[in-house]
Amino acid sequence: MTTPNTPIDVRSWLPGDAAAALEELGAEPYRGRQLFRALWQGRLASFEQLEVWPRALRARMAEAYRLDRVVPVTEQRAHDGTVKGLLRLADGEAVETVLLPHRYGWSVCVSSQVGCAMGCHFCASGIGGRRRNLTAGEIVDQVAWAASVAPGRVSRVDLMGIGEPLDNYRETVRFLRLVHEPTGFGLSYRHLTVSTSGLVPAILKLAEEHLPVTLAVSLHAPDDALRERLMPINRAYPLSKLLPACETYWQRTGRRVSFEYLLIQDVNDSTTLADRLADQLTFPAHVNVIPWNPVPEHPFRPSPPRQVAAFCETLLNRGIPCTVRRELGQEIQAACGQLRRSGAIPVQS
Numbered sequence: 001m002t003t004p005n006t007p008i009d010v011r012s013w014l015p016g017d018a019a020a021a022l023e024e025l026g027a028e029p030y031r032g033r034q035l036f037r038a039l040w041q042g043r044l045a046s047f048e049q050l051e052v053w054p055r056a057l058r059a060r061m062a063e064a065y066r067l068d069r070v071v072p073v074t075e076q077r078a079h080d081g082t083v084k085g086l087l088r089l090a091d092g093e094a095v096e097t098v099l100l101p102h103r104y105g106w107s108v109c110v111s112s113q114v115g116c117a118m119g120c121h122f123c124a125s126g127i128g129g130r131r132r133n134l135t136a137g138e139i140v141d142q143v144a145w146a147a148s149v150a151p152g153r154v155s156r157v158d159l160m161g162i163g164e165p166l167d168n169y170r171e172t173v174r175f176l177r178l179v180h181e182p183t184g185f186g187l188s189y190r191h192l193t194v195s196t197s198g199l200v201p202a203i204l205k206l207a208e209e210h211l212p213v214t215l216a217v218s219l220h221a222p223d224d225a226l227r228e229r230l231m232p233i234n235r236a237y238p239l240s241k242l243l244p245a246c247e248t249y250w251q252r253t254g255r256r257v258s259f260e261y262l263l264i265q266d267v268n269d270s271t272t273l274a275d276r277l278a279d280q281l282t283f284p285a286h287v288n289v290i291p292w293n294p295v296p297e298h299p300f301r302p303s304p305p306r307q308v309a310a311f312c313e314t315l316l317n318r319g320i321p322c323t324v325r326r327e328l329g330q331e332i333q334a335a336c337g338q339l340r341r342s343g344a345i346p347v348q349s
């Protein structure tokens with residue numbers, strides 16, 4: 001039997017949910033811990049593989065619950081080591097997930113929705129709108145896929161793929177707790193990043209969850225008129241609401257907010273705008289500058305390297321920490337803003 005808090009797909013279970021569900025089936029609660037560990041450390045693909053369990057218990061689990069896994073349809077590899085996976089979900093929908101190499105190890109950029117409703121005018125992921133939210137289990141399973149293809153340990157996860165994570169709030173928070181579990185991936189909250197286009201009520205709610213994750217806010221403009229041209233969400237949550245919410249996030253979590261700023265030639269990349277941005281950031285913040293990555297449907301051009309450097313230098317001169325993101329995986333369309341929802345892929349039986 002399930003309750004509204006115990007999803008049917010066991011991948012979304014925390015160890016406590018697993019123990020409670022197994023108790024309801026008449027099994028000892030420690031079986032829940034066994035199941036959780038086997039799911040995420042052993043990459044369990046079916047209850048049948050749990051050979052340490054009595055056959056009858058495996059059969060009862062298979063009757064009552066589902067264990068779906070994401071299935072890689074394609075894996076593309078870039079020369080820089082980036083791997084992009086097109087992963088099929090149980091209902092035939094598909095999302096993209098990217099494994100990225102860094103000096104410190106490997107990170108994975110996961111999707112939180114099939115498509116995206118936010119419609120940012122520079123991004124491929126929102127073209128075609130949102131089809132559905134992912135479950136927490138489907139998001140963790142993307143990490144499991146990445147771990148299975150990574151040559152080393154995956155130590156960071158960014159919710160920066162397809163979708164607006166805070167538009168799928170409940171599953172996003174469950175995902176953060178799941179991937180942090182020591183008997184699963186055991187990732188530190190400090191190594192998890194939630195990106196948002198600026199859903200103010202959800203930012204304030206997240207600030208109260210006591211999860212010290214990094215909040216990355218897609219800003220892309222220092223004033224409302226320009227930001228509205230790039231991001232329709234700014235009409236609902238203008239900078240006068242967004243920036244105070246970010247300051248609250250810093251105050252409640254102690255985590256410096258990271259502002260993402262895509263640089264688009266002759267649109268938002270002048271040093272005057274960099275100065276205006278510095279005026280706005282009156283609390284501890286970091287600006288991550290990203291030269292815009294081409295998306296054929298959008299008419300922009302990336303800022304030239306000289307302009308990227310000038311923009312960043314202006315911020316640094318004003319005392320705002322600024323880094324330029326090293327773009328990885330561009331040749332396989334795996335860079336920021338280039339991921340896409342693919343059409344549904346038939347599930348083979």
Ligand code: SF4
Binds near residue numbers: 196197
């Ligand atoms: S940038 Fe993020 S929020 Fe905006 S459309 Fe793309 S995926 Fe959605």
